[in-house]
Amino acid sequence: MKKKYVFLIAGGVNTLVGFLVYPLLYLALSPVGFGYIQILLAAQIPCITFSFATNKYFVFRTKGNLKKEYLKFTVFYAVILLINLIFLPILVEIFGVSPIISQTLFVALTIVTSFFWHNFITFKPI
Numbered sequence: 001m002k003k004k005y006v007f008l009i010a011g012g013v014n015t016l017v018g019f020l021v022y023p024l025l026y027l028a029l030s031p032v033g034f035g036y037i038q039i040l041l042a043a044q045i046p047c048i049t050f051s052f053a054t055n056k057y058f059v060f061r062t063k064g065n066l067k068k069e070y071l072k073f074t075v076f077y078a079v080i081l082l083i084n085l086i087f088l089p090i091l092v093e094i095f096g097v098s099p100i101i102s103q104t105l106f107v108a109l110t111i112v113t114s115f116f117w118h119n120f121i122t123f124k125p126i
Contacts, residue, residue, distance in 0.1 A: 003059060003119070010054040011111050018047045018107050023100050036099040040088065041081075048077050060123035072122040080110055 022043045029039050052073045056062060084106050091102035
């Protein structure tokens with residue numbers, strides 16, 4: 001199967017995981033005082049790790065250095081997270097969009113950029 005299609009399938013699974021993790025953490029942690037940004041940060045660890053595994057082992061199937069690839073992978077998502085940390089409060093606080101809807105929109109935009117980063121940088125064949 002072509003890499004683009006496998007990426008879309010894996011991305012769909014990764015997105016579902018992200019769609020589940022953030023709302024579940026939000027519903028569980030916001031009543032006890034955690035803010036939506038703190039919850040966003042907490043959600044990154046399981047989501048990024050799961051996504052790395054699906055991309056490395058199912059999409060790109062690389063034999064490259066695990067540590068180097070994981071570093072490149074997490075650098076991408078660190079940049080995405082910084083952008084997310086800027087725009088999530090704007091959508092929530094200024095425009096009054098729900099944190100769950102705002103995060104859903106952001107995840108959708110991330111899908112497009114991640115394929116190119118991972119294809120040409122993270123898992124680039126040597």
